[in-house]
Amino acid sequence: MKKCQNIIVGIELSESAQQILERALEWAKRFGAKLHVVHAIEFTMSQRWDAFPLRFQEVKERLEAGAWEKLEGMLEALPDKEHLGKSFVRWGRPDTVLAKLADEVDADLCLVGKINRTALERAMVGSTSRRLIRQLALPILALAPDATDRLKQVVIPVDFSEASEAALRDGIACAKREGAKVHILHVYEFLSVMPMIELWTKEDIQKLNDEAKEMVQEQMDTFLQPFDLDGVDVEIHLNEGYVFDEIVRFVRGCEADLLVMGSIGRSGIQSVLLGNTAERVIHNAPCSLMIIKPEMTS
Template sequence: MLDINHILVVLDQDHPEQIALDRALWLARSLDADLTLLTRTWDAYCEDSSTLDAETRNKVKHALLQKSEHWLDSFTAEATDLTIRTEVHWQKHIHEAVLESLRQQDFDLVIKGTGPHNLLDRIFTHTDWNLLRHCPAPVMLVKSAQPWRHNRVLACIDATSPDKGHQLINDNILSYAEHLSDHFETDLHLVNAYPLVSVAFAMVPEVSAPDDIQHYIHEQHEDACEQWARKYNINADHIHIGEGDPENVVARVAEETEADLVVVGSIGRTGLAGVLIGNTAEQLVDKVNCDVIVIKPSDGVSPDAE
């Protein structure tokens, strides 16, 4: 059985609101998990290249670290019922602090608040994108401080892929979603998208689309989704299959089902293609109004083999 015992909460002092904190406190109480609150601080004047003398650099660095520790401590005062640790890392970027922490210890979930992103955020390796690509644990991006209202979890999979990597990530997504759904007694829904083949054939006008090809593809995805649903005890009326780009289909279904949480996988594209194209998980974050958990094949959250 998958357990969520250790949660890392990323708090950014540059942001006026810490919308991930309330969600993390609620989850920790519900799951009987411990929390680690993490932030970072840094100043170029404290680096070796600074014109300040070594003693002054050390004093400034110590003062900044102490200020950040007091800031984190202010969040623990009213949560005496929980086991809470704090970590302040001397790092220029907060995603580097997260990765440093995860190199030293294991966490079952990383929680961070998020907001709208644009192309420049991706080009300049925004914190969220770095975490989605490189964090060796599932990442929950919190969109609002409001509590979950509808008790619905939506798991997004690529149901028909024969690739072992996609099958592994499907198991990771569904096992994680099922665990949360069982614990919170929520409705678990499954969504799967398939391409509009007519659009692909329209780009090659000399080739005609076979009759009923779209119907055939829909049936393939329907059969595959039913198999995954049986494996993870998802009701037949909670299966959603749609035509189109996955991020658009998932966003539409999330709105229609009033999902509180979307669980999606990421293959973590790198290089220029990853920057300009991204993947479904990264594009989806900006399209939905609910929390999103992003899981990678390397996260190791799949259930124990029977």
């Protein structure tokens, strides 16, 4: 990830949004960056303007005025505004609003909140998540509302792809800044891909599993060679299981503060972020999640 100077955050005007805004400001302080805040007013097709007794422009003005009033109240409640940049209220689908604002302020990082199933959260799940990831040529950080002020445990799942290299590079850099421990996790699906497993003896299965883990260890050693891990508290984990389930289980087990993943990878990690399992990871992992693309790093 290049030097971070401008960060954008999408905010829903809900009770939990104040926490997200405070966490976003903490990330801006970490990078010494400016935080630009936007609220998107999304008007779905099921809501018809002609159902309102007021004229279109009056409705729009009232909604905007109400949004501005609440947003300004949230900004005013922030204890430290040194890193606060511009604020916006925009009309449109959240992923589209965030993408346009990213270009407008030359953003280096996009933050969204992992709270309640609001419009901005839906920008990270389902079909909208794919649109947001495609549109934004910058890292995306889904913030947990109860995230700690300081990162202590950073988990980086890798599948030895280019996307994993990018995620590992940025994850290590982030951990170095915070003095956090790094857990590099590779999950290999062994039993699930064995043909007619019921015909194998326990001894045969154990032998094959040991051979598979040895092969994976060699892949991991080769993968890590270009990385400078000096001065970083790193632990390597080679776990057998289903990729998305094992990632969530591991993150919970080590009480991770941040999960860093590549957006495009081989095997299961690609489906975690771009397939139907995206929602499972985002909602079930209790920590913040950073999504990195290979072209984002420098």
